[in-house]
Amino acid sequence: MVSIAKKHNVPTIVAEALHLPFKNKVFSTICISGVLHHIGNLNDAFNELDRCAKEAICVIEPSTNLNFLARFIRISFIIFSSLYSLLPHTIHTYVGSVYERDISLDQITRLFRKHSFNFQKIRFFTHIPLFKLRRFFPEKIRYYLIRSLISSKRGNIMEIIATRFKV
Numbered sequence: 001m002v003s004i005a006k007k008h009n010v011p012t013i014v015a016e017a018l019h020l021p022f023k024n025k026v027f028s029t030i031c032i033s034g035v036l037h038h039i040g041n042l043n044d045a046f047n048e049l050d051r052c053a054k055e056a057i058c059v060i061e062p063s064t065n066l067n068f069l070a071r072f073i074r075i076s077f078i079i080f081s082s083l084y085s086l087l088p089h090t091i092h093t094y095v096g097s098v099y100e101r102d103i104s105l106d107q108i109t110r111l112f113r114k115h116s117f118n119f120q121k122i123r124f125f126t127h128i129p130l131f132k133l134r135r136f137f138p139e140k141i142r143y144y145l146i147r148s149l150i151s152s153k154r155g156n157i158m159e160i161i162a163t164r165f166k167v
Helices: 002-008 042-052 068-085 105-112 130-136 139-148
Strands: 026-032 055-061 117-125 155-163
Touching: 026 042, 042 055, 042 105, 055 105, 055 117, 105 117, 105 155
Parallel strands: 026 055
Antiparallel strands: 055 155, 117 155
16 A cells, blocks of 8 residues: 555555554544454554544444354355465465454444543444455356345444544
């Protein structure tokens, strides 16, 4: 993403989530998307977010609140992706981090409460990487996979927006 940003003359800073190179309360809002499930110590990461955010934090993370069929599809997709990555090709494949794990809504809400944030919005939605599904499945099967994910209880992505309590 940094190389893409640089091509478009967007200023970038690469930093470690546990040691952000910013002053205290420098941002009114911080949005962190798809990062927390890669971090080993969530408390330390949230301490840094709290330190740098003046008013609000928005967290977007994969959801663990899926029904059985949606979980089965997710696991099947991971297996097919892994097998596909063994084939010789020029497409880059995803490599997970050593800390990668599911984070529940309860874990994130506890972190928000610990740092005195009040929930404004919690929503679930479905994100499906269609370009990846085309590699493995014909159109009819893709349609049923997508339908089952969309009809899952809440969706496969959660978004939480919380603001700091007024003191």
